[in-house]
Each structure stands twice: as structure tokens, then as C-alpha cells.
Amino acid sequence: xxxxxxxxxxxxxxxxxxxxxxxxxxxxxxxxxxxxxxxxxxxxxxxxxxxxxxxxxxxxxxxxxxxxxxxxxxxxxxxxxxxxxxxxxxxxxxxxxxxxxxxxxxxxxxxxxxxxxxxxxxxxxxxxxxxxxxxxxxxxxxxxxxxxxxxxxxxxxxxxxxxxxxxxxxxxxxxxxxxxxxxxxxxxxxxxxxxxxxxxxxx
Numbered sequence: 001x002x003x004x005x006x007x008x009x010x011x012x013x014x015x016x017x018x019x020x021x022x023x024x025x026x027x028x029x030x031x032x033x034x035x036x037x038x039x040x041x042x043x044x045x046x047x048x049x050x051x052x053x054x055x056x057x058x059x060x061x062x063x064x065x066x067x068x069x070x071x072x073x074x075x076x077x078x079x080x081x082x083x084x085x086x087x088x089x090x091x092x093x094x095x096x097x098x099x100x101x102x103x104x105x106x107x108x109x110x111x112x113x114x115x116x117x118x119x120x121x122x123x124x125x126x127x128x129x130x131x132x133x134x135x136x137x138x139x140x141x142x143x144x145x146x147x148x149x150x151x152x153x154x155x156x157x158x159x160x161x162x163x164x165x166x167x168x169x170x171x172x173x174x175x176x177x178x179x180x181x182x183x184x185x186x187x188x189x190x191x192x193x194x195x196x197x198x199x200x201x202x203x
Contacts, residue, residue: 002169003030003112004159005056005085009149009174025150025158028103034112035170041203042110044184048088051182054175055133055141055190058083058114059152061169068160073153074125076165082131082190082197084113085172089181112172115190115198125152134189135182143176150174 007026036042044051062078085106092105128146132139145151150158155173159165182188182202190198 001032001035002163002166003032003034003172004028004163004169005030005106005112005172006150006155006174009155010143010147010176011149012147012177022149025155027159027162028106030107030112033109034107036110036113036200039115039198039200041201042086042113043203044182045088045108047104047108048090050088050090052087052089052179053133053135053140053182053188054085054087054179055131055143056083056085056172056175057081057129057131057143057145057192059156059171059173060117061156061165061171062167063165064167065156065160065165068157068165070153070157073156073160074122076156076160077120077152077171079117079119080129080192081115081117082133082192083115083172084133084188084190084198085175086111086113087179112170113198113200114170115192118192118195118197130193132191133178134191135180136187137189140180141176141178145173147176148174 059077060079088105095102133141186202
């Protein structure tokens with residue numbers, strides 16, 4: 001299983017981090033040890049003092065494919081959920097300043113949290129998806145896939161140019177504006193439309 005992630009896929013999020021708007025999807029990966037499921041507690045790592053949540057729609061790849069044509073790409077995922085791409089923002093900044101890769105800030109253990117999967121129909125794939133994140137019962141992020149810079153289909157087609165997609169691979173599709181820090185004692189709750197699919201505590 002591979003975990004692909006898309007950076008800067010909502011323009012307002014790129015702006016809030018003072019990043020340029022990309023002209024092609026920004027892709028990075030996480031190992032399978034990054035995955036955290038079943039609403040398990042997340043334990044705050046000791047190597048960062050500035051850990052940020054990034055709530056995203058996550059796709060589950062349902063068939064193998066290479067160099068997928070965009071017009072057929074919607075057939076390559078069959079379920080969606082909400083997830084959190086955790087980022088050690090202080091480490092990320094340090095690595096960027098040195099011109100170094102920043103996997104240590106993005107791909108660490110349990111940094112890819114996912115909720116309950118929901119199967120998605122062909123009709124649903126054609127309609128915008130609303131999602132949100134609550135921290136301690138307060139809404140901190142709201143997203144609408146209508147605002148994606150690169151659609152799910154464009155992402156799948158682009159990623160598959162470089163990496164063979166396999167059944168069970170995951171794609172984190174990008175976070176909207178409103179990212180921010182978490183602390184021990186916080187509870188995060190992510191919703192797709194109005195349905196809660198993910199709730200876990202920061203320990």
C-alpha cells in the first residue's frame with residue numbers, strides 16, 4: 001500500500017502559508033507506518049513543538065493502473081473518507097530553509113489519520129463534497145471540493161504517470177485554509193457533509 005498526498009491543492013491554503021499557487025499537482029508520499037485508523041489516540045511526537053492538523057478528503061484506489069487517462073480516472077477509486085495529514089511545521093520550515101527534503105516533517109509514524117470509509121457512487125463523484133474539521137467541538141476548517149485546484153481525476157492521472165497505482169493505495173487530496181496547531185488534550189473530529197467519520201484524541 002502506498003500513501004500519496006497532494007500539497008497546495010486549495011489556493012487559500014497555499015496563500016496562508018505564503019506558498020506559490022502550483023501549476024501542477026505537488027505530490028509527496030508517506031510510508032504505510034504513517035497510517036492511523038479506527039479512531040485510535042494520536043500520541044504527540046517528542047521531535048516537534050509545532051504540530052499542525054490538515055484535514056483532507058482521502059480516496060481509496062480500487063484497481064491497478066499506470067498512465068491513467070483523466071477521462072477514465074474516476075473508475076479508479078471506489079470509496080472516500082476524511083483524514084488528517086499531520087505536519088511538524090517547525091521541522092518542515094527548518095528543512096525548507098536548508099533546501100532539504102521534509103519527509104521527517106510529514107511522513108512520520110501515525111501522521112496519516114483516516115476515518116471510516118464511505119463507498120461513493122458515480123453520481124456522487126460528479127457532485128461537490130463538503131467536509132469540515134472540529135477541534136474541541138469548534139469548527140476550524142471547512143472545505144468544498146469544488147474549490148480544488150486539481151480534481152480527483154487530474155490527481156489520479158498525474159500520479160499514475162510516475163507511480164503504478166495499486167488496489168488499496170490512498171490519496172490525500174489536499175487541505176483547505178484554516179490549518180493550525182494541536183496540543184495534548186485536544187480532540188479532533190472530521191465530518192463529510194454532516195456525517196462524523198473520524199474522532200480521536202491527542203495524547
